Amino acid sequence: MWNRQPSEQELIDPGNTGLGHRQVQRWNLPDGWVISTRPAHLALVSEADFIAVQGMRAAAEGTRSERCYLLAGLLRCGICGRRLESCWANNRAAYRCRHGHSSASRPDPDRPKNLYIRQDRILPHLPALYVLLAGPDLADWPTSALPLGVADIIGRLRADRITLVYDPETRALRADTREEVKVILDPAR
Incomplete structure (x- = not known):
């Protein structure tokens, strides 16, 4: 998948062009994404292993107690x-x-x-x-x-x-x- 978040050059301050440019990334809409119909390279992990590990992570995150910082920022x-x-x-x-x-x-x-x-x-x-x-x-x-x-x-x-x-x-x-x-x-x- 390509072109989900392309890089662009943007003026730091349009009112003062002498400050130069900075690189920014913005999300494209899904219709602008380029999706390969076949894999571009061999996978490092099989799809079945990937899905199994994702399931293990989701189960572990569900059992973890939520940390609650009531006074954060105060x-x-x-x-x-x-x-x-x-x-x-x-x-x-x-x-x-x-x-x-x-x-x-x-x-x-x-x-x-x-x-x-x-x-x-x-x-x-x-x-x-x-x-x-x-x-x-x-x-x-x-x-x-x-x-x-x-x-x-x-x-x-x-x-x-x-x-x-x-x-x-x-x-x-x-x-x-x-x-x-x-x-x-x-x-x-």
């Missing part, structure tokens, strides 16, 4: 300010910051230690953080209208574009808002 590092990345640690959802380190470069010896925080350490504290964020207005709300479920609170944080900053030294989780709103995570855990 957490920032209290040391460097970067957004925490989601990771899976000891069969649990967690978040980490490697403070800009990548495996392609040598780590700076002055760089702080990696930050790790498990999701299950944060979730129990979200209702308290929400009550602090709502402040005195919370008393005016009917009790049935309070979104104190974790999913509701996370939805409100996302809707209000509030990020949470975790400081590993003080074990504090604070809302990135004008007023200082924070909770201390249980140090015993």
Whole structure:
């Protein structure tokens, strides 16, 4: 099969042709694809083996537990300010910051230690953080209208574009808002 995603040259900025071109690939519609009626070369794997392996993969993926990162995109590092990345640690959802380190470069010896925080350490504290964020207005709300479920609170944080900053030294989780709103995570855990 050919011509599914051909390469083209495109101006980087049509308003400034001096910037040059870049190579882009776009999908063609299926009627533009070129499909060979017979194989162009010998197959490395028989079609029966290929289908059998695909079935094995599909079965394995169906049994794998789904990883759920409820706080993805909401957490920032209290040391460097970067957004925490989601990771899976000891069969649990967690978040980490490697403070800009990548495996392609040598780590700076002055760089702080990696930050790790498990999701299950944060979730129990979200209702308290929400009550602090709502402040005195919370008393005016009917009790049935309070979104104190974790999913509701996370939805409100996302809707209000509030990020949470975790400081590993003080074990504090604070809302990135004008007023200082924070909770201390249980140090015993």
